[in-house]
Amino acid sequence: MDVRSATETQKAAQTAHSANVKETRPLEEMKKEIFLPIISPLLFAHDINSKDLQQSFSKIDKLLRQGKFLNAIILAKKTLRAHKDNPSALIKLGEAYLGLQKLDVAQKCFERAKSIDSNLIDAYLGLASIEGARGQFTNAIKIYDQALLKDPTNYEANFYKGEILFNLSKYKEAKVLFEKAKEIALQNISQNKNDIDSHLILGKIYQFEGNFGLTIKELEIVYGLEPDNVENNNLLGNAYKTLSNLKKALTIYQAALDAGNEDFSLWIGLCQTKYSLGGRENFEEVFDIYDTFEEFLSLNPKSSPKEKSDFLYLHADISFTKGKYKEAIRLLEEAKKMNPNNIMALMLLANSYLTLSQYEKALSVSESILKLQPANWTALIVKMNCYSNLAVLHRKIDAMSQAEEYQNKLLANLERAEKYFPRNLEILQALKDMYSGMGEYEKTITYLGKIISLMPKGLSNTSRFRRELKNKQMYLAVTEGRDFDFDQKKVAFSKLESFEPQPLKENYKTGKEFNNFIQSSVGDVGYYFIADEKNLRNWIRINSGKDIDLSKLSVKEAIVLAAQLTELIVTYRDKTAVADLAHIPIEAKISNGNGVCRHYVPIFIALFNTIKSVNPNLANIYASLMINSHHTWNVIFEVRRDKIIAVPIDLTFDDDDQVFGNNLEALNDEHFNRFDQAVNHNADSEKAIKKYEQAIKRFPDAKWIDSARLMQARLYFVQGKYNEAKATLISILKLYPQTERLADIYDLLGIITLRQGNLEATIEYLEKLIRINISHIEPGTKIKFTLVDENNTPVLPAEAVIEMKIVEEDGKKVVKSKVSITHKQIEQLRKKRKLQKATINLKILR
Incomplete structure (x- = not known):
């Protein structure tokens, strides 16, 4: 803060007073001649006292800027013992406590200073900072307003009020205050180019405005003037x-x-x-x-x-x-x-x-x-x-x-x-x-x-x-079949099984775009040892077998070996405590959201590049990665004279065919089988539906094609297009009778037919839902279905339910249904427009 001491205030008042009494100079001269010899020792003592005080303030300010808050507290308390209740010393003590997040103690210091000198702006700034730290933004703004009433030109009050308004999403008001603070700070610098606080505020304002060139310029000025200023160093580093x-x-x-x-x-x-x-x-x-x-x-x-x-x-x-x-x-x-x-x-x-x-x-x-x-x-x-x-x-x-x-x-x-x-x-x-x-x-x-x-x-x-x-x-380019290039060199995509790299004749040059792209980070903290190339090369030789000559491997052999060794590291080096336990299948790790792919990708790149460092056959081959919102893959590039071949590789998926690669599987796997994709596109569900259609056409034989169609049905459901949703779900049952998503399909069909008022169809689909899980349900178990609204509140009387009981007949489990909901009740819900928002709540009664 730009603290103005009480002594400075007194000096300013004395200057103003002297300006108003120039005409009485002869009388004043007479007074001086009479009284000066008497009071000179007292005035000299006061000057010494004032000088010591200013030196203390300068030392405290330096400690505060260095982030040495405990030392600042000690010196501020010492100053207050010598100058009891000095408001500026109280301010500095409050700032030190505020730096340590001792908000209650800091508040007492600022309030005491304010009670002594109600015009001390820094007391208001300190109190406003405390309210902001507590999340009491309305109170903070009120205090900043009080400060600005006393001094509208205080750039700190303008800026920090603007910062709070920015964080409250009041961007228009924040911008006005930033502009005002900037104008004042620039004026201060025109009068004193070494005004550290003004340069610091300007750096913050320019950062909000996105002018990083000027941000760096202002913060570098502060760095040159005061290289140990903690706040500035943090701002500059950030x-x-x-x-x-x-x-x-x-x-x-x-x-x-x-x-x-x-x-x-x-x-x-x-x-x-x-x-x-x-x-x-x-x-x-x-x-x-x-x-x-x-x-x-x-x-x-x-x-x-x-x-x-x-x-x-x-x-x-x-x-x-x-x-x-x-x-x-x-x-x-x-x-x-x-x-x-x-x-x-x-x-x-x-x-x-x-x-x-x-x-x-x-x-x-x-x-x-x-x-x-x-x-x-x-x-x-x-x-x-x-x-x-x-x-x-x-x-x-x-x-x-x-x-x-x-x-x-x-x-x-x-x-x-x-x-x-x-x-x-x-x-x-x-x-x-x-x-x-x-x-x-x-x-x-x-x-x-x-x-x-x-x-x-x-x-x-x-x-x-x-x-x-x-x-x-x-x-x-991969998912939508678009054209793609690096440095104006066309990229063609290939599956690993059909990838035929050219025999090495010469090393082809790569451009800036391509070189930048393949410089992916391989320094995952969990596996930081992979950055040590010499040790990694020895590890590869030990774990790949004594008979393997890394320098003579073909391109495909090198890719497969790097993949196998990656699997070995991730399986047996339990660095994530959860994600990489050896007994958990890879698919389970991914579905549990543990992000195994983020470990596979950098390790594969490091292993492949280490093999490449001793293998001349790989001179035109490069390893990098691809990424979408949910998943990461490796990709191998072969640079040729006229084009670049790209081979996407996903090590984290296995379709049980025992064939390494699964190149494009995850491009629709993880991207299109997640329900949150549908949620994310609710604001533009038509666009989301087209994305799924595009995926289905692009990958008609994909493992999760039924899931993509299910997502389409959910989107139709969200839009209220129940006929389209129902037709899509029934088509899945016909095309993929062995789908693992039967429960989801019957569940959604039950809700759709309910909203359409077809109670019999609803019961039929709910029975099918229970039957696919019947092997896990004990005889005598009752399942109660209740109709509820979007807040999970029942929309019918408590006795109006669908109840299903699992019984054993002739050694087989069967479902017996009892329906206490009438068609009249369904019709009443329709008339009240409650049916369109109704869903089904399931409760199991033992």
């Missing part, structure tokens, strides 16, 4: 991370830490950047950092709750990256207890629960985040995904509609944000990720283009976004 300039970000974090900064946020930034850079050395250093801090905290039990919470978040981040989600949750729950306002920990906790399919807990944590930040996009995305998955698991139509509600809410929010901040990279990336998760790759490509165009040259690294752009284009 800005370079946003621009994917990881090496520069790493330099900033490392230099700040070397300069003596002690803030945990710098260590978090450093570790996350090293993760992203990958490599054995980086990973091992991260683990060393973690071990050091664990030891530090165990030896320093008086560490602040904020420090402990930040450390636990750092530890959990490592665990999450390794795939150890349960351990991450344990650590994050502890972090939440230490600091309930640790947003980073809360966001990772919500994602951890979502990853483990603990949807109710993920929803609860998301609500906690939204209380602190009502427009937090991570929390809204988690809620949307939770409701989507609940709809899949439990056939909850209300969950499906809630998923659609949050998706639409989030999209509308982001699109409104883009309207007022069209260059904001965070907003554009969120929109890109949203559309990518929805499978809307045309729009994903559009936003990737915007992001790339806005990243300043020389300061950013666009390779990640360019790689993603080509990835989406390539995926569309």
Whole structure:
């Protein structure tokens, strides 16, 4: 904060007074001649006192900017003992406590300072910050308004009020305040080019505006003036991370830490950047950092709750990256207890629960985040995904509609944000990720283009976004039969069994686009040892057999060997604690959402590239990956003189044919057999139906073709097109009588015929639903079906039910039905328009 001391206020008042009494100068001169010899020693003592006070304030300010809050508290208390109730000293003490998230103590300091000097703007700023940290945004805005009434030109009050309004999705009002703060800060800098606080505020404003060139410029100025400023170092490092300039970000974090900064946020930034850079050395250093801090905290039990919470978040981040989600949750729950306002920990906790399919807990944590930040996009995305998955698991139509509600809410929010901040990279990336998760790759490509165009040259690294752009284009080429190229060289797709690589005659040149695409990260933390090429080569030789000469393998032999060794590593190196247990089938791992594919892909690339390093036959062969919203595959490229051959390979699926490859299976497998695809496209279900039709035509013999048709039927159902939905379901029964989706089909047919008022057909389909599971049901069991609305509230009297009982006749189990619902009741529901929203609740009575 730009703290104006009480002494400075007194000096300003004295200056104003002297300006009004110039005409009485002779009398004043006489007074001086009389009284000056008497009061001079007192004035001199006051000047010494004032000088000491200013020096103390300067030292405290420096400690605050370095993040050394405990030291700042000690010095501020010492200053207050010498200058009791000095309002500026109270302000600085409050800022130090605020830095440690000691909100109640900080509040008392700011309130005391305000009671002494009601015009001290920084007291208002401190109190508003506390209310914002508590999630009391209305109170925070009121306090900022009080500050602005006293000083409309205070750029901090303008900016921080604007920041709260931005987080409340009030983008238009936020933009106005940012513009005002920017104007004031620029005016300050014109008068003092070394005004650190003004440069810092400008850097933040430019980041909101998406002008990263100016953001970096302002923050670099602060870095030059004050290289140990913790807030600036974090902002600067994070800005370079946003621009994917990881090496520069790493330099900033490392230099700040070397300069003596002690803030945990710098260590978090450093570790996350090293993760992203990958490599054995980086990973091992991260683990060393973690071990050091664990030891530090165990030896320093008086560490602040904020420090402990930040450390636990750092530890959990490592665990999450390794795939150890349960351990991450344990650590994050502890972090939440230490600091309930640790947003980073809360966001990772919500994602951890979502990853483990603990949807109710993920929803609860998301609500906690939204209380602190009502427009937090991570929390809204988690809620949307939770409701989507609940709809899949439990056939909850209300969950499906809630998923659609949050998706639409989030999209509308982001699109409104883009309207007022069209260059904001965070907003554009969120929109890109949203559309990518929805499978809307045309729009994903559009936003990737915007992001790339806005990243300043020389300061950013666009390779990640360019790689993603080509990835989406390539995926569309495979699934929709589109043309595709690298560096204007046409790409042709092939299955592994029909792949015939050319004999090596010469090494063909590759272009910038292609080289960027194949530089996929292989540094998965769970398997960081694979970055050590020498050790990996020895490991391959040991595990592939003594008789295999890696340098003489053919292309196909090298691919198969890399795949076999990948399977060996993932099966027997239990790094994720859940996902890679050897006794769990691969299909189960994938369906449980444990993301085994993310381990297979980098390992396969590392193994293949290691074999390639000693095999001249593979000179024109490259390994990379493909990805959609749910799944990741490997892809092998052969570069020829006139074109490039692409061979997609999915190691995580097996169709029991014992043939390695299954090249294009997962392109419809995982992408089209998931109910959340239908949910995600509810806002444009016609488009979703066309996507399924396209998939069915493109992959007519695919393993999950019945699932794709079932998704079509569900979409018709959501639209209220019951005849089309029913016809699609009946066609599945005819075309695929052995389908594993019989329960889903009969269940949906039961609801459709109910809404059509055909009670007899409803009973028939419900009986079929019970019969396919009858072997698992004991004789004497009763199943009661109740008609309910979208809120699971019964729409008929309690006695109006369909009851089925399992009985044994002639040694066989049969279903006996008793119906207490009348046609008259069904007709009444139709007239009241309740039938169109009715569904069926099942309850088993032992």
